[in-house]
Amino acid sequence: MNTHPYLRAYLAGIALPTPAMLCGLTGYLILRYVFDVPVPIERMAVFPLAVVPNAWGLWNVIYLALHDKWHLPIGAHGALLPLILIPGGYVLARLLSIDFIAQNASWMWVAFPMALIIYYLAWKYLVNWCNHLLGVAA
Amino acid sequence: MKPEENEIREMLRQALPPVNPELEADLWPRMLRRLDERHARMSWMDRILLLAVSAGVIAFPAVIPQLLYQL
Numbered sequence: 001m002n003t004h005p006y007l008r009a010y011l012a013g014i015a016l017p018t019p020a021m022l023c024g025l026t027g028y029l030i031l032r033y034v035f036d037v038p039v040p041i042e043r044m045a046v047f048p049l050a051v052v053p054n055a056w057g058l059w060n061v062i063y064l065a066l067h068d069k070w071h072l073p074i075g076a077h078g079a080l081l082p083l084i085l086i087p088g089g090y091v092l093a094r095l096l097s098i099d100f101i102a103q104n105a106s107w108m109w110v111a112f113p114m115a116l117i118i119y120y121l122a123w124k125y126l127v128n129w130c131n132h133l134l135g136v137a138a
Numbered sequence: 139m140k141p142e143e144n145e146i147r148e149m150l151r152q153a154l155p156p157v158n159p160e161l162e163a164d165l166w167p168r169m170l171r172r173l174d175e176r177h178a179r180m181s182w183m184d185r186i187l188l189l190a191v192s193a194g195v196i197a198f199p200a201v202i203p204q205l206l207y208q209l
Contacts (some may be wrong), residue, residue, distance in 0.1 A: 038163065044207065052209065055174070082208065101202060101204065101207055104204070110194070114191050114194050114205060115208055118191055122183055124184070
C-alpha cells in the first residue's frame with residue numbers, strides 16, 4: 001500500500017472529526033429543537049462542519065510531509081492545531097454573529113488548554129491508530 | 139469493420155495489458171490483521187491529562203459549547 005500517501009493521510013485525518021462532528025451536531029440539534037435553547041444552528045454549524053474536519057485532514061497531510069524532516073511526535077503535532085483553529089473559530093463566530101461564542105470569549109481561556117490536551121490525546125492515540133490502519137508513516 | 143480498424147484494435151490489444159476485473163486478493167483479512175496488530179496503551183501521564191480535562195469539563199460546564207464548537 002505505497003500509493004497516494006497524502007490522500008491516505010487526509011482520509012486518516014478526517015476519520016475521527018467527521019463522526020464526532022455528527023455527534024456534536026446531534027447535541028446542538030437536541031438543545032435547539034428539544035430544549036429550545038436559542039442556538040443559531042445554521043451559522044454555528046459552518047465552522048465544525050466545513051472547517052474542522054478538513055483542517056484535521058490537511059494537518060495530517062502536513063504531518064506526513066514533515067515527518068521525516070522534523071520528527072515531531074504526532075501528539076505534539078496535533079496539539080498545535082488548536083493554535084490555528086481556536087482563533088479562527090472565534091473570528092468566524094464574530095463575523096457570523098454567533099453570540100454564545102463571541103460574547104463568552106472569557107471562557108475561551110478555559111477551553112484553550114482543554115482543547116490542547118484533547119487534541120494531544122486524540123492525535124496521539126486515535127489519529128495515530130488511523131494512520132497505522134491506512135499505512136501512513138507513524 | 140474495415141481492415142485498418144481491425145489492425146488498430148489488434149495493436150491496442152497488444153499494447154495494453156489485460157485488465158483483471160477481480161481483485162487478486164481479499165483485502166478484508168489484511169484489514170482485520172491490521173486492526174488486531176497494535177493496541178497502544180495509555181501512559182499514566184496521559185491518563186492524568188484525561189482526568190484533568192474531565193474534571194475541568196465537570197467544574198466548568200460552560201466551556202462545553204465552546205469545546206464542541208472548536209473541536
